[in-house]
Amino acid sequence: MSDINTLKIGVLGGGQLGKMLYQAGSRLSMNISCLESSADVPAAVVCPKMVNGSITEYEDVISFGADKDIVTIEIENVNIDALYYLEEKGVQVYPQPSILEIIKDKGRQKEYYLKHGFPTSPFGLYRDADDIERAIVDGNLRYPFVQKARIEGYDGRGVVIVRSESDLDLLLDTASVVESMVQIDREISVIAARNTQGELKTYPVVEMEFHPTANLVENLFWPSALDNETQDIAVNIAGALAEKMGIVGLLAVEMFVDTQGNVLINEVAPRPHNSGHHTIESCVTSQYEQHLRAITGLPLGDTSILMPAAMVNLLGEPHHSGPARYHGLAEVMKLAGVYPHFYGKKETRPFRKMGHVTITGSTLSEVRDKSKMVRNTLKVIS
Ligand code: ADP
Numbered sequence: 001m002s003d004i005n006t007l008k009i010g011v012l013g014g015g016q017l018g019k020m021l022y023q024a025g026s027r028l029s030m031n032i033s034c035l036e037s038s039a040d041v042p043a044a045v046v047c048p049k050m051v052n053g054s055i056t057e058y059e060d061v062i063s064f065g066a067d068k069d070i071v072t073i074e075i076e077n078v079n080i081d082a083l084y085y086l087e088e089k090g091v092q093v094y095p096q097p098s099i100l101e102i103i104k105d106k107g108r109q110k111e112y113y114l115k116h117g118f119p120t121s122p123f124g125l126y127r128d129a130d131d132i133e134r135a136i137v138d139g140n141l142r143y144p145f146v147q148k149a150r151i152e153g154y155d156g157r158g159v160v161i162v163r164s165e166s167d168l169d170l171l172l173d174t175a176s177v178v179e180s181m182v183q184i185d186r187e188i189s190v191i192a193a194r195n196t197q198g199e200l201k202t203y204p205v206v207e208m209e210f211h212p213t214a215n216l217v218e219n220l221f222w223p224s225a226l227d228n229e230t231q232d233i234a235v236n237i238a239g240a241l242a243e244k245m246g247i248v249g250l251l252a253v254e255m256f257v258d259t260q261g262n263v264l265i266n267e268v269a270p271r272p273h274n275s276g277h278h279t280i281e282s283c284v285t286s287q288y289e290q291h292l293r294a295i296t297g298l299p300l301g302d303t304s305i306l307m308p309a310a311m312v313n314l315l316g317e318p319h320h321s322g323p324a325r326y327h328g329l330a331e332v333m334k335l336a337g338v339y340p341h342f343y344g345k346k347e348t349r350p351f352r353k354m355g356h357v358t359i360t361g362s363t364l365s366e367v368r369d370k371s372k373m374v375r376n377t378l379k380v381i382s
Contacts, residue, residue, distance in 0.1 A: 005029050007296060010065055012055040013074035014043035016343040016353070017272045020280070021074060022047045024288035030296075035064040042343040058082045065091050070295050072249060073271055076104050077152060092196075094248040094295040095270035102245075103270050107150040107177045113265055116244055118237065120265045121256075123179045125150075129171040132178060136168075144181040149174050183259040187266070188224060189275035190238035192251045193290045196297040201290070202239045203283065203303045205231045206275050208254075211315070211351070217274055219375070221310040221367060222282070226257065233263045241268065250291045252276060274313070274356075281339050281358045282309030308364045310371040314340075314355040314380055316348035322382030324348035332378045335370055337361050340378070354380045 009025070011018050014036035022043055025032045033049035044050050053060030055075070061082035065071045070092045071083065083097040095103075102108045113120040124141065126132045135141035143165075149158035149172050160170045161181070187210065191203040205224040208217045224231055238253040245251065252273030254266045276287035285293075285301025293300055316324070323346060332338050337360040345354055357374050361367040 004296060004298070005031060007031060007070060008068045009033070009292075009296070010035065010051075010068035010071045011043075011074055012061065012064075012071065012078045014038075014041040014047070014050060015074055016042045016341075016355075017074040018043035019046055019343065020277075020286075020288045020341075021072075021272060021291065024286055025292050027289075028292075030292060033064075033068075035060065040346065042345065045344045055079065058085075062086065065093075070094065072291070072295055073100070075271070076100060076269065080104070092295070094196075095251075096246075096248065099245050099247050099270060103268055105150050106148050106153070106267060107175070109267060110177055110179075118241055118244075118265055119263060121179045121182050123177050126176050126178055128175065129173040132171060132176070133168065135178075141178065146179045146181055147171060148177045148179065150176055182256050182264060184256045185259045185261075186226065186257045187254065188226070188234055188257060188263075189220075189252055189254050189273065190234050191273060191276045191279075191287055191290075192238040192242035192253065193249070193287075193294050193300050193303075194242045194247055194251070195294040195300055196248050199300050200239055200243055201300040201303050202235045202242075203276065203279065203287070204305055205234050206278075208275060211313075217313055218315070219310060219312055219371060220275055220278065221308070221364065221371070222278070223305055223308060223364070225364070230257060230261060230263060237263060237265065241265070249294050250276075250287060277341070277356050278309040278311040278358045282306050282360050307360050307362065308367045309361075310359045310367045312357045312359065312371050312374050312378075313353060314342075314357060314378065316350050316352040316354055316380050318350045320380070320382040321349050322347065324354060325381050327379045327381050328377040332357070332374050335373070337367075338370065338374060348380050348382050 009032045011034045014034040019042040034043045035051050037054045055078045061079045065086040083093045087093045107125045110123045144163040147160045187208045189206045194200045206222045207224045209219040211218040242251040252269045256264045280286040339358040342355040359371045
């Protein structure tokens with residue numbers, strides 16, 4: 001291992017995940033730069049080494065990565081060909097481009113789970129909306145089902161629930177995965193970490209509650225109230241998947257627990273994840289530090305829960321667009337164990353992720369009460 005402070009680490013993307021990654025590395029004075037095409041991004045507030053360029057452009061990614069020891073990502077939508085090139089030239093690229101290529105495409109992800117025996121809902125792959133409609137007419141596809149764009153869907157964009165013929169207008173005309181509708185009891189996430197030497201650690205289960213219309217995680221908490229056996233199954237799935245893929249870095253595994261108690265993989269993200277924000281305040285090792293430990297070959301940190309916690313996503317209020325203001329901040333900051341994180345985005349839009357708040361307490365019910373208060377009080381308006 002080279003000296004941790006001289007290793008040049010490049011991060012593709014300068015959003016909020018890049019910002020928090022930089023902050024975690026800053027305690028160890030890691031040498032981190034971020035590639036972003038706009039100067040007005042969350043990471044720019046903390047990172048003095050912002051490099052101007054597009055993470056989806058071959059040439060930009062190559063010229064950014066060429067002098068780095070390690071290149072990593074904070075978002076999947078990057079130029080993978082450029083990452084293959086850099087890997088060939090000896091740059092350590094984590095997550096590895098071959099894994100990114102599978103994960104970036106929801107169809108290939110599902111095929112991977114099927115091929116390697118990981119539990120996931122039944123699915124089919126379709127070329128476009130016509131292809132789906134034909135399958136319905138031919139009797140090969142039945143309502144209800146969930147259509148997902150194979151690439152570039154995120155935060156619920158690119159996901160359509162089709163319950164009956166009257167929803168067919170909603171179909172996305174793009175290459176898609178069509179999944180059976182799962183009777184979801186709970187949505188959970190487990191983050192696994194694997195370092196360059198193959199050491200593996202998993203975080204405990206997080207429970208996620210979604211915004212009913214925006215399809216974004218609105219609230220999450222831990223420890224989970226699920227029975228221990230189901231939690232063990234979920235943690236083992238996440239660990240086994242990280243091991244099977246051989247990923248270096250984090251793998252956030254989103255899962256459903258259905259009404260029969262089955263645990264099914266929904267999708268994964270090979271990077272720090274929204275479902276791990278609360279690890280900054282409520283876990284021995286934050287997911288951001290863990291990612292950096294993993295990719296630089298340091299020993300992985302302890303993933304024990306320090307105290308119960310919730311995370312409330314701060315979404316732009318509906319009907320508010322324009323320069324962002326935070327209403328109710330003084331009130332929530334009077335409470336102990338309330339940690340607002342603002343991403344520094346200047347403009348708010350309906351449901352835009354503007355920040356999050358971590359709430360800690362000595363019991364889950366105390367945490368739930370405080371998070372309800374935070375959700376009702378702190379608003380992002382224009
Ligand atoms: P995104 O990548 O945009 O987050 P997801 O694949 O996580 O998309 O889907 C968004 C949400 O849609 C999930 O959190 C879940 O609530 C719902 N959903 C996704 N797939 C299914 C399914 N097969 N059955 C039932 N609900 C689903």
